[in-house]
Every structure is written in C-alpha cells, then in structure tokens.
Amino acid sequence: xxxxxxxxxxxxFWSLFVxxxxxxxxxxxxxxxxxxxxxxxxDELQNPKNKYATxxxxxxxxxxxxxxxxxxxxxxxxxxISPYMIDALVATEDARFYQHSGxxxxxxxxAVLMLGKAGGGSTLTQQLSKQLxxxxxxxxxxxxxxxxxxxxxxxxxxxxxSKEEIIMMYLNQFDFLYNAVGIKQAAQVxxxxxxxxxxxxxxxxxxxxxxxxxxxxPIRRPENALNRRNTVLxxxxxxxxxxxxxxxxxxxxxxxxxxxxxxxxQGLAPYLREYLRLTLTAKEPKExxxxxxxxxxxxxxxxxxxxxxxxxxxxxxxxxxxxxxxxYNDGLRIYTTIDSRMQRYAxxxxxxxxxxxxxxxxxxxxxxxTAPFARSLxxxxxxxxxxxxxxQTERYRLMKKAGxxxxxxxxxxxxxxxxxxxxxxxxxDTVLTPLDSxxxxxxxxxxxxxxxxxxxxxxxxxxxxxxxANFQYDMxxxxxxxxxxxxxxxxxxxxxxxxMWPCDTTSYVPITLIDGNGVEWTPKESHKVNEEDIGKTxxxxxxxxxxxxxxxxxxxxxxxxxxLVKTMRSFGIEGQLDPVVSLCLGPCEVSVAEMxxxxxxxxxxxxxxxxxxxxxxxxNNGNVLATFAPQTHEIISEQTVYKMLYMLRxxxxxxxxxxxxxxxxxxxxxxxxxxxxxxxxxGWFMGFTPSLVNGCWVGGEDxxxxxDSMADGQGANTALPIVALYLQKVLEDEELGYSVEEQFEVxxxxxxxxxxx
Numbered sequence: 001x002x003x004x005x006x007x008x009x010x011x012x013f014w015s016l017f018v019x020x021x022x023x024x025x026x027x028x029x030x031x032x033x034x035x036x037x038x039x040x041x042x043d044e045l046q047n048p049k050n051k052y053a054t055x056x057x058x059x060x061x062x063x064x065x066x067x068x069x070x071x072x073x074x075x076x077x078x079x080x081i082s083p084y085m086i087d088a089l090v091a092t093e094d095a096r097f098y099q100h101s102g103x104x105x106x107x108x109x110x111a112v113l114m115l116g117k118a119g120g121g122s123t124l125t126q127q128l129s130k131q132l133x134x135x136x137x138x139x140x141x142x143x144x145x146x147x148x149x150x151x152x153x154x155x156x157x158x159x160x161x162s163k164e165e166i167i168m169m170y171l172n173q174f175d176f177l178y179n180a181v182g183i184k185q186a187a188q189v190x191x192x193x194x195x196x197x198x199x200x201x202x203x204x205x206x207x208x209x210x211x212x213x214x215x216x217x218p219i220r221r222p223e224n225a226l227n228r229r230n231t232v233l234x235x236x237x238x239x240x241x242x243x244x245x246x247x248x249x250x251x252x253x254x255x256x257x258x259x260x261x262x263x264x265x266q267g268l269a270p271y272l273r274e275y276l277r278l279t280l281t282a283k284e285p286k287e288x289x290x291x292x293x294x295x296x297x298x299x300x301x302x303x304x305x306x307x308x309x310x311x312x313x314x315x316x317x318x319x320x321x322x323x324x325x326x327x328y329n330d331g332l333r334i335y336t337t338i339d340s341r342m343q344r345y346a347x348x349x350x351x352x353x354x355x356x357x358x359x360x361x362x363x364x365x366x367x368x369x370t371a372p373f374a375r376s377l378x379x380x381x382x383x384x385x386x387x388x389x390x391x392q393t394e395r396y397r398l399m400k401k402a403g404x405x406x407x408x409x410x411x412x413x414x415x416x417x418x419x420x421x422x423x424x425x426x427x428x429d430t431v432l433t434p435l436d437s438x439x440x441x442x443x444x445x446x447x448x449x450x451x452x453x454x455x456x457x458x459x460x461x462x463x464x465x466x467x468x469a470n471f472q473y474d475m476x477x478x479x480x481x482x483x484x485x486x487x488x489x490x491x492x493x494x495x496x497x498x499x500m501w502p503c504d505t506t507s508y509v510p511i512t513l514i515d516g517n518g519v520e521w522t523p524k525e526s527h528k529v530n531e532e533d534i535g536k537t538x539x540x541x542x543x544x545x546x547x548x549x550x551x552x553x554x555x556x557x558x559x560x561x562x563x564l565v566k567t568m569r570s571f572g573i574e575g576q577l578d579p580v581v582s583l584c585l586g587p588c589e590v591s592v593a594e595m596x597x598x599x600x601x602x603x604x605x606x607x608x609x610x611x612x613x614x615x616x617x618x619x620n621n622g623n624v625l626a627t628f629a630p631q632t633h634e635i636i637s638e639q640t641v642y643k644m645l646y647m648l649r650x651x652x653x654x655x656x657x658x659x660x661x662x663x664x665x666x667x668x669x670x671x672x673x674x675x676x677x678x679x680x681x682x683g684w685f686m687g688f689t690p691s692l693v694n695g696c697w698v699g700g701e702d703x704x705x706x707x708d709s710m711a712d713g714q715g716a717n718t719a720l721p722i723v724a725l726y727l728q729k730v731l732e733d734e735e736l737g738y739s740v741e742e743q744f745e746v747x748x749x750x751x752x753x754x755x756x757x
Contacts, residue, residue: 051073051328051329051331052073052074052075052329052330052331052620053066053067053068053072053073053074053181053328053331054066054067054068054327054328054330054331054332054333054334055074055331055332055333055334056269056273056276056334056336057333057334057335057336058268058269058336058338058339058340058343059335059336059337059338059339059340059458059615060339060340060341062268062340063188064267064268064269064272064273064336064338064340064343065267065268065269065270065273066262067273067277067327067328068179068328068329069328069329072179072180072181072185072262073172073173073181073182073185074182074184074185074331075172075182075184075331075620076168076171076172076182076183076184076195077168078164078165078167078168080194080195080196081167081168081171081183081195081196082195082196082197082198082199082203084198084199084200084202084203084204085171085183085195085198085203085206085207086167087203087236087239087241087242088200088203088204088206088207088232088233088235088236088241089124089167089170089171089207089210090124090167090239091232091235091236091238091239091241092207092208092210092211092231092232092235092236093124093127093207093210093211094123094124094125095235095239096123097123097124097125097163098163100123101155101158103123103126103154103155122150123154124166124167124170125154125157125158125166126150126154127170128154128157128166128169128170128173129150129153129154129157130150131170131173131174132153132169132173171183171195172184174186174210175213176189176190176206176209176213177209177213177214177217178219178261178262179261179262180262183195183206185262186206187202187206188260188262189259189260189261189262190202190205190206190218190257190258190259191257191258192258192260193258200233200236200242200246200250201229201233201250201253201256204229204230204232204233204236204250205218205225205228205229205232205255207232208225208228208229208231208232209225209228211228216228218255218257219257219259222255222257225255226254226255229255230251233247233250233251234247234251266469268338268340268343268344268347269336269338269343269462270468271462271463271464271465271468271474271476272336272338272343272459272462272464272476272613274464274468274472274474275462275464275474275476275477275478275613276334276336276613276614277327279310279311279312279313279613280310280312280313280314280327280334281312281314281315281327282301282304282305282311282312282315283312283315284305284312284315285298285301285302285305296575296576299574300574300575303574307631309626309628310613310614310628313325313617313626314326314327317625317626325625330619330620331619331620332617332618332619332620332625333617333618333619333620333622334614334617335614335615335616335617335618336459336613336614336615337453337456337457337458337459337460337612337613337614337615338459338460338461338462338613339460339461339736341733341735341736342451342460342461342730342736343460343461343462345461345726345729345730345733346449346451346461346462346463346726347461347463348725348729349449349722349723349725349726349729350447350449350463350466350722351424351466352725353721353722353725354424354445354447354466354698354722355424357445357698357712357718358424358443358444358445360707360712361443361445361707361712362443364707364708364709364712365443370382371443372439372442372443372700372705373385373702373704373705374679374704374705374706374708375708376679376708377704381704382704385702385704386435386438386439389438389442390409390413390435390438393434393438395412395413395434396409396413399412412434413433413434413435414433414434414435415433415434416431416432416433417431417432417433417434418430418431419431419432419434419437421437421440421441422440422441422444422467422470441470441701442700442701442702442705443705444466444470444471444701445466445698445699445700445705445718446465446466446471446473446475446479446698446699446700446701447463447465447466447475447696447697447698447699447719447722448463448464448465448474448475448476448477448479448591448592448695448696448697449461449462449463449476449592449694449695449696449697449722449723449726450462450463450476450477450592450593450596450611450694450695451596451692451693451694451726452596452597452600452609452611452692452693452694453691453692453693454599454600454603454604454609454688454691454692454693455604455609455691456609456612456630457600457609457610457611457612457630457631457632458612458615458630459611459612459613460692461726462476462477462613463476464476464477464478464479475592475697476591476592476593477591477592477593478591479591480575480589480590480591481589481590481677481681481682481697481699481703482586482587482588482589482677482678482681482682482703483586483588483589483590483595483675483677483682483684484585484586484675484676484677484678484682484684484715485526485547485552485585485586485656485673485674485675485676485684485715486586486595486673486674486675486684486685486686486715487568487583487584487585487586487588487590487675488544488547488552488584488585488586488673489544489599489602489644489648489673490564490567490568490571490598491552491555491556491559491564491567491584492540492544492552492555492644492647493567493636493640493644494555494559494563494564494567495540495555495558495559496636496640496643496644497567497636497637497640498558498559499755500540500755501540501643501752501753501754501755501756502539502540502541502643502646502647502752502753503539503540503541503752503753503755503756504539504540504755504756505537505538505539505540505756506537506538506540506551506554507535507536507537507538508533508534508535508536508537508538508548508550508551509534509535509550510522510523510525510550511523511550511553511554511557513553513556513557513581514581515580515581515582516561516579516580516581521581521582523549523550523553523582523585524549525548525549525550526546526547526548526549526676527546527547538551540555540647541646541647541650541752544647544648544650544651544655544673545647545650545651545654545655545656546655546656547651547655547656547673547674547675549585552584552585553581553584553585555584556581556583556584560579561578561579561580561581561583562579564579564583564584565577565579565583568583568588568598570608570633570635571597571598571601571608571635572594572597572598572608572610572633573588573590573594573598574594575588575589575590575591575594576588576589586675586677587677587678592695592696592697593611595684595686595695596611596686596693596694596695597609597610597611599686599688599693599695600688600693601635601636601641602641602644602645602648602671602688603645603671603688603689603690603691603693603744605638605641605745606634606635606636606637606638606640606641607632607633607634607635608632608633608634608635609630609631609632610630610631610632610633612628612629612630612631614628615627615628616628639750642746642747642750642752643752645671645744645746646752647752648671648672648673648688649669649670649671649744651671651672651673651674652670652671652672652687656673656674656716657672657673657674657685657687657716657720659716659720659721659724660672660687660720660723660724660727663721663724664721664724664725664727664728665728666724666727666728666731666740667740668689668690668727668731668739668740668741668742669689669690669742669743669744670687670688670689671687671688671744672685672686672687672688672723673685673686674714674715674716674719674720675715675719676710676713676714676715676716679703679706680706680707680708680709680710680712680713680714681699681700681703681704681705681706682697682698682699682703682715683697683698683699683713683714683715683716683717683718683719684696684697684698684715684719685715685716685719685720685722685723687720687723687724687727689727689738689742690742690743690744690745691738691742692727692730692738694723694726694727695723696719696720696722696723697719698715698718698719698722699718
C-alpha cells in the first residue's frame with residue numbers, strides 16, 4: 001500500500017513538474033512571439049524611443065537651459081560618464097553584470113531561497129527593460145506577466161547591445177527626482193558638475209538613490225542618503241573597486257550637496273530661451289487667426305515665416321519618419337550666439353540699475369493718490385486701467401467660465417487673502433486683495449536690453465525684463481514701445497543721403513508743419529529754451545547731439561512722411577509706421593531688437609545686419625540639422641554712414657549721452673542716441689562701439705506709469721546707465737577681447753566739414 005502511494009506520488013510529482021516546465025516554456029515562447037502580454041517590436045528594441053530634453057547652449061558651450069514636457073532627460077555617452085559611477089553601479093546593483101546574459105540565474109535562485117532578503121535578483125538589464133517598456137499593470141494577470149516579460153526583453157537587449165551601451169541607457173533613463181532624469185541632469189542638480197567629473201563619494205550617493213530615490217533623497221532624507229552612500233562604498237570595496245583604506249576614508253566624508261534646481265524660469269537668459277521656444281515652434285501664420293487691429297503683426301509673422309529659417313523650424317523641417325521635430329522630446333541641441341559671460345554682465349547691469357530706479361520710483365510715488373500711475377491722471381482713468389487689468393487675469397477668466405457674475409467677481413477681487421508678492425529682496429508674505437496685488441505688480445518698472453556684434457549679427461546678451469519669474473512679458477523682442485528721440489538718426493540719415501552735411505546750419509527757431517489733415521503742427525522743444533538762444537545759427541551736428549525737436553522738424557520739412565517711412569523700413573523697422581509729419585519725433589512703437597538691428601548700420605559701414613540668435617541645431621546624435629548665417633542689407637553709402645557716425649559720436653562726447661563719459665568713465669570710441677517719449681513714458685538709449693551695438697528701453701507696464709520728473713524719467717537716466725554698466729563689466733573682462741583702444745574704421749579722406757566749405 002505504502003509502495004503504491006509512493007509510486008503514485010512520484011508519478012504525479014514528475015508529471016506536474018514536466019507540465020510546469022512545459023507551461024513556463026510555452027509562456028516564454030508566447031511572450032517572445034508577442035502572443036501574450038506586450039513585447040516591443042524588434043526595431044523598437046534596436047532603437048528605443050527615448051524622450052530627451054532639448055538643450056540650449058551658449059557660444060562658449062555653457063548649458064543655458066532645456067525644453068521638456070515631463071522629464072528633463074538629456075542623453076550622455078558612455079565615455080562621458082565617470083568610471084566611479086560605473087564601478088559603483090555594477091558593484092551595488094549587479095555584481096555579476098559582465099558574466100550573465102540578462103538574467104542572473106545564480107542571483108535569482110539566491111533571492112528565491114532567501115525570500116528576497118539577499119537582494120532582489122534583478123539585473124541591470126532587467127531594470128532597464130522595466131524602465132523602457134513595462135507599462136502600468138491594470139490587473140493581477142498583467143502583474144503576474146510583468147516579470148517574465150522583463151526577462152524576455154532583457155535577454156533581447158543583451159543580444160542587441162553591448163554591456164557599455166546597457167549601462168549608458170540605464171543611467172540616461174533613471175529618474176533621480178527634482179526633474180533630474182538621467183545622469184547628466186543628476187550630476188548638475190545635486191553637485192553642479194558633469195557626469196565625467198563625478199567624484200567617488202558623489203557617484204556612490206547617486207547609485208545609492210537607484211534602489212529607492214525617494215527613501216534615499218539627499219535633500220529631504222540626508223541621513224538615509226548618507227547611510228546608503230556608505231553601503232555603496234562598502235559594496236565597491238567588497239568587489240575590489242576600491243581598497244579598504246579608501247572605503248574607510250570616504251565613509252568619513254560628510255554629505256556635500258551643491259543643489260541647483262531645474263526650472264525654466266531660472267538660470268541665464270530665460271527671456272531668450274522663451275523667445276527661442278516660441279520661435280522654433282511657431283506655425284505658419286493664417287490671417288484668419290489675427291484680429292483686425294493686429295493685421296500688422298500678421299504681416300510681420302508671415303515675413304518671418306518666409307525669410308527666417310529659424311522661425312517655425314520645428315514645423316518646417318521633418319524627421320526621417322516624416323513627423324515634425326519636437327523640442328520637448330527629440331533631444332535637439334541648439335547652439336546660440338549668446339556669450340554666457342556677457343549675458344551674466346547684462347543681467348547684473350539690469351538688476352543693479354533697476355533696483356536703484358525702483359527706489360527712486362517708490363519715493364516719488366509715496367504720497368500720490370494715483371500711484372503707481374502719473375499724478376496727472378484722473379481717478380476715473382486709473383479705475384479704467386485697473387478694470388482692464390482685472391479682465392486680463394487668469395482668475396477673472398476662470399470665474400467667468402464658472403458662470404460668476406460681475407458683482408461676484410468684483411467682490412472676490414476686493415476680498416483680502418494671504419499671498420506672496422514680488423520684491424527685489426525676495427518674495428514677501430502678506431495679506432492683500434487680488435486687486436491691490438495687481439496694483440503692486442504695476443509699481444515695478446520694466447526693461448528690455450540687447451547687445452549685438454554689428455559685423456556678424458551675433459546676439460551676445462539678451463534681457464527681456466527685470467525678473468523672468470515675475471515679469472515674463474519679453475520687452476527685448478516681443479514688446480513694442482514709443483522710441484522717442486532714438487528715431488531722429490533716421491531723419492538725419494535721410495538728409496545726409498540727400499546731400500546734406502553735419503556742418504550744415506539753420507536758425508534755431510520753432511517750425512510749423514501742416515499734417516495730412518491740413519492741421520498745423522508745431523512741436524515743443526525737447527528741453528527748456530532760453531530766450532536769447534532762439535534765432536541763433538546752429539549746426540545739424542549740434543541739433544542731433546542736443547536731441548532738438550526743432551531741428552528734426554526742420555529736416556522733416558524737406559521730405560515727405562512717406563520718404564521717412566521708406567527709410568525706416570530699410571533699417572528693418574517692421575511695426576506700424578503711420579506716414580505723418582510727427583513721425584520724425586518717434587511716436588511709433590518699435591522693439592529693442594529692431595532698434596539694435598537698425599543701429600548696426602552705423603557701426604558696420606552702412607550695412608545692416610539682422611540679429612542672429614542661433615548658429616546651428618543638432619539632433620541628439622550630434623548630426624547637424626541646420627546652420628544659420630546672418631542676413632545683411634546694404635542701406636546707405638559709406639559716405640553717409642561716416643557723416644552719421646561723426647554726429648552720433650558727438651551725441652556721446654558732447655550731447656545727451658555724455659553721462660557715459662562723465663559718470664561712468666567709458667573712454668572707448670562710442671556713438672549713440674538717447675530717447676524719451678512724451679510724459680517720460682519710455683526711456684531709451686542706443687549706444688554702440690566699433691564691435692558692439694547695445695540698446696535699452698525702460699518704462700512702466702502701462703504708458704500711464706512713469707516718473708513725473710523729467711530728471712528721473714529721461715532715457716539718459718533710466719536706460720543709458722544699464723548700457724554703461726554693461727560695457728564697464730565687458731571691458732573689465734580681458735578674456736572677452738574687447739578694448740578701449742578699438743577704433744571705428746573711418747578713412748583718412750573723410751572730412752565732416754567738407755560739404756560746407
């Protein structure tokens with residue numbers, strides 16, 4: 001009886017064992033054939049669809065930032081990863097990595113016998129397969145299949161890739177938290193370094209996070225992270241990667257983190273990065289998408305689409321599979337013309353002077369009932385501006401969408417609540433009504449700045465505002481404001497091109513012109529006029545240096561408004577230009593970028609160079625997708641530009657731009673022009689040297705927000721200092737190669753007085 005039972009048991013045991021083995025073989029076969037569960041196609045295994053962030057580089061090869069949707073992953077090659085990182089990873093996560101073929105049967109058997117207490121048994125290749133291809137399981141059956149599927153994928157990965165490629169892919173895929181996806185971003189975020197320069201203890205810390213990044217988070221759980229780092233060092237010693245003495249010494253080191261958060265609102269050149277993002281992803285303009293009042297912008301965008309290869313690059317160019325490029329997932333490398341050092345100096349100059357101006361502005365508005373708006377504004381006008389500002393907020397749009405009445409919205413905007421508001425000393429915790437918070441935001445003056453090489457067109461520095469995190473509207477290339485007297489060089493250029501000379505003279509008297517409607521127009525002078533000066537004979541050189549409205553009007557009397565519009569268009573001014581006689585005093589709205597591009601003409605022998613932001617774009621394998629060259633336009637003759645150069649240099653040496661010499665001590669050859677629009681709403685300064693053209697605008701969010709005092713509000717006080725501070729910093733940095741000895745190329749035969757003899 002006992003023998004019969006033993007025989008039956010043996011028979012059933014081996015039958016079940018064989019059936020079990022056959023069942024396992026069948027499951028793996030079905031998985032391999034794609035009949036059971038999800039197995040990626042072979043071509044996808046050969047070319048994993050990794051989503052990589054696009055990186056933006058400066059001309060001196062500094063990473064300015066990146067574009068990504070959910071994962072800030074940037075790929076790095078195996079050769080660019082520290083050997084310490086590789087040794088630590090293998091020693092800790094998969095000591096037999098170089099001996100197995102994807103599945104470590106020894107480690108797996110040990111893990112089963114020890115119920116997981118001796119390690120999980122998953123190889124690096126299995127972990128990679130899980131990172132790449134394991135979707136979230138929706139039920140018990142799918143969860144049961146996940147591990148076998150990972151084994152099959154791991155085995156195929158081992159056949160397709162070398163061990164080095166598997167390690168590289170693993171480290172490029174792992175999420176180290178804080179938007180640090182992949183080893184390159186992790187090295188930057190936690191240690192402000194590169195993967196190649198990771199030290200042993202730094203590599204050990206990052207490898208320690210691979211077990212459980214949340215549990216061993218060095219920012220939130222430093223003690224856990226330190227203990228785990230030391231465990232990794234012990235594993236490295238155990239596997240012969242470091243000596244016992246090295247292990248003991250390294251384990252005594254404290255946890256040193258140099259944390260740099262990843263945020264597109266931070267870092268160098270955030271306004272430029274946002275400008276490039278919008279430019280690269282622009283779609284072909286459709287006139288039906290533009291409102292009637294914005295048709296000029298449609299013309300500008302259409303011209304950009306047709307002539308600028310950077311505009312709409314992602315939609316104009318296709319990948320090999322025929323789909324458009326995606327800057328958030330395709331890992332492009334965008335190489336800009338920005339010099340990171342010059343960009344830093346520009347941002348410092350803006351920060352220094354804007355904080356000074358802000359103190360002056362607060363002091364002026366301290367007792368004003370209409371603050372931050374001009375004292376001359378009536379309360380009903382202030383209320384209208386504030387009401388318009390309310391309707392432009394996200395809060396208002398959401399409440400309207402939710403069906404709230406105007407009364408309910410008004411009550412919400414007048415109900416105090418806890419909030420944080422901006423200050424130059426950091427965010428302030430306070431209690432304000434949303435309406436008062438809008439008003440507080442309006443107190444802060446805005447600015448735009450750009451610096452361009454007039455010969456190559458390379459944009460060296462780009463600042464669109466005082467603080468990108470809080471004031472994201474770009475006043476360097478997007479925003480347009482009245483240019484005031486910085487427009488005057490265009491009417492003077494027209495005059496010089498028609499045969500006039502800097503030494504030509506006229507009587508210093510008011511001029512009356514008749515506008516297109518037959519109405520008399522007699523502009524006021526830009527500065528206080530002494531009675532004894534009226535009627536004196538003055539030169540055109542003096543008129544431009546002193547920014548005289550009367551002399552500009554005198555020149556305007558010789559030409560038609562249409563001629564001035566044509567001249568300004570040739571200088572690259574694309575916005576709305578009404579052909580009216582007052583155009584010679586700058587009521588038109590122009591961007592800083594357009595003005596800087598226009599003024600390159602004066603520093604480049606009459607040839608205008610359009611600002612160039614990007615030199616080339618590569619894919620994530622380093623293949624060049626496109627290169628970009630400057631677009632040049634011959635605008636005026638060399639003789640005309642020498643005349644203009646003579647007068648514009650006189651503006652800086654003896655006229656409204658003389659602060660650059662007297663207050664800031666700039667000694668290099670320099671030309672320029674200040675500008676102040678009506679009521680001090682806009683302050684401008686265009687200043688150029690033989691190798692840099694710089695433009696700056698300063699003003700309020702609304703034209704009604706400005707200094708009431710001319711002394712504080714004029715361009716020579718608001719915008720000029722930013723250009724001057726920037727040039728000081730650039731000249732002090734000898735590595736940049738700019739010198740006070742550099743000269744404008746003016747031939748010896750040129751005499752500014754030749755036409756008056």
